[in-house]
């Protein structure tokens with residue numbers, strides 16, 4: 001039987017970390033004495049609100065992101081999972097991911113997190129080289145990360161870990177050697193990000209005053225190409241710019257974003273996008289943890305922005321998401337979530353030169369960026385939606 005309702009992803013944001021990494025501009029904060037019971041109550045209250053925002057859906061995925069959700073009490077994670085299952089219909093094979101940092105303290109919680117219902121763990125390993133871990137300001141050693149990967153694989157059916165490459169002083173050869181070690185440890189999925197310098201981070205200031213130099217553009221491009229080729233040969237091809245998986249092992253939650261399907265966001269700074277009639281409703285919660293908590297306690301949710309995404313804006317948002325995928329955009333699915341066929345909405349005249357230049361491929365069922373197009377996706381998008 002086909003599912004009765006539209007698919008839904010539920011995102012829960014935990015905004016706290018033990019320390020702030022110098023490269024990170026996520027909504028993450030260091031605080032002493034977090035009141036866990038209060039936070040549990042507030043997250044549950046906003047979850048109830050999300051179920052009123054987007055009712056009559058079937059939850060396909062949940063994702064606990066951060067910050068560092070492995071610092072949550074497993075009781076809180078379990079309560080949110082149980083309440084989600086009561087509030088909506090849920091898929092029998094629901095995917096429930098949690099992001100974890102690989103310290104030994106956190107690895108000791110993996111059994112309880114699995115018991116709470118998490119069935120996929122994504123570990124922020126970042127590097128397997130001790131000097132690089134120090135540079136990245138991480139709290140764990142390479143040995144601790146390796147032990148955490150082993151523990152994670154014993155407790156969760158599905159695991160992934162993240163690495164950051166194109167670091168200062170890293171050569172393509174050194175990255176390839178690190179990648180070999182990663183492949184020997186990996187399960188079904190790896191996320192491999194090029195280091196980016198984000199405004200407002202400690203690295204931004206250090207980089208500006210010449211504290212370190214990043215690999216140049218050609219070298220970074222070479223590392224990206226080596227990554228694609230090596231992972232493809234190892235049976236984990238890229239299904240998105242930075243994400244690699246064995247067949248059938250892609251992160252279904254992130255696919256909901258990239259397919260522009262419905263998702264609700266719970267917790268500080270969380271975003272939601274869900275169909276409302278012929279438009280998409282966009283929501284954003286208060287990002288400061290204390291402000292969010294106060295607002296939820298006062299009015300049951302921390303929403304600070306609620307708007308409608310319609311017409312060309314909706315097409316453009318869906319396009320920015322879908323072109324990240326290696327398989328590209330399924331034109332029929334796109335029409336159902338964005339309200340228009342991408343080729344009709346953009347017009348042949350704008351597309352033809354980009355197809356001729358080898359950045360786009362279009363056929364009756366799909367619309368996709370080629371590997372060359374994905375490598376310069378921002379420039380391609382500028383041409384498409386200018």
Ligand SMILES: C[S@@+](CC[C@H](N)C(=O)[O-])C[C@H]1O[C@@H](n2cnc3c(N)ncnc32)[C@H](O)[C@@H]1O
Nearest residue numbers: 023024026066067068099124162193194195196
């Ligand atoms: C929300 S963070 C990770 C969660 C977890 N707290 C951790 O640090 O492992 C998601 C991932 O984004 C990546 N990331 C964050 N900032 C980055 C940056 N400036 N450049 C490249 N990758 C970055 C890291 O690999 C990180 O694991």
Ligand code: SF4
Nearest residue numbers: 017020021024028067
């Ligand atoms: S990378 Fe992870 S641990 Fe580090 S500050 Fe960001 S969210 Fe926190």
